[in-house]
Amino acid sequence: MLPSGEFVPAGNFVDLRFKEVILHEWDIRSAIEEKAGLSASGLASMIILIQESFASGSLRWAFWAGSALDRPVRYRIEVKTPLPVTADIVVEGDKVRYEETPQGTADVTFRCHTHVFALLMYGRMSVADAIAAGHLAINGDADLATKFSQWFKGI
Secondary structure, rough: OOOOOOOHHHHHHHHHHHHHHHHHHHHHHHOOOOOOOOOHHHHHHHHHHHOOOOOOOOOOHHHOOOOOOOOOOEEEEEEOOOOOEEEEEOOOOEEEEEEOOOOOOOOOEEEOHHHHHHHHHOOOOOOOHHOOOOOEEEEOOHHHHHHHHEEEEEO
16 A cells, blocks of 8 residues: 555556566576666566656665755656657655656756666666667766766665
8 A cells, every 4th residue: 555545556566576577587697698688578567667656666766865966967768669768857866756747958868778778777787887888878967977877776
């Protein structure tokens, strides 16, 4: 049950299991395969969980709070394939929020594939490594881009 008194949809528990299996499969495969990727069949479940705030696996669970910032940092996520995602992740240092409708100007824009976005969110790949491998394009402040990995280290 959520703090609001609402029940968590049962389907979200299935999404959580898919996410766990897919991430741990990647953990194993990436240690022995140079080009291991996330299973495409579970990407939708992973995106649902990132967007929600109530279950393990969600944005707030992947976020590692730090000191409050003088001003929020707005990360714009632009993913086209295989599962499109356009959203803002706003970090205030000690808290974070996910905005499905981007607003205003972003400090940093990330462009990548869905599986790279998921790996970044769950701390499986750093921003620096994703850029170096050619998996992530950024626009905006490069220092703020790399700080993303200090806040999103996974569960």
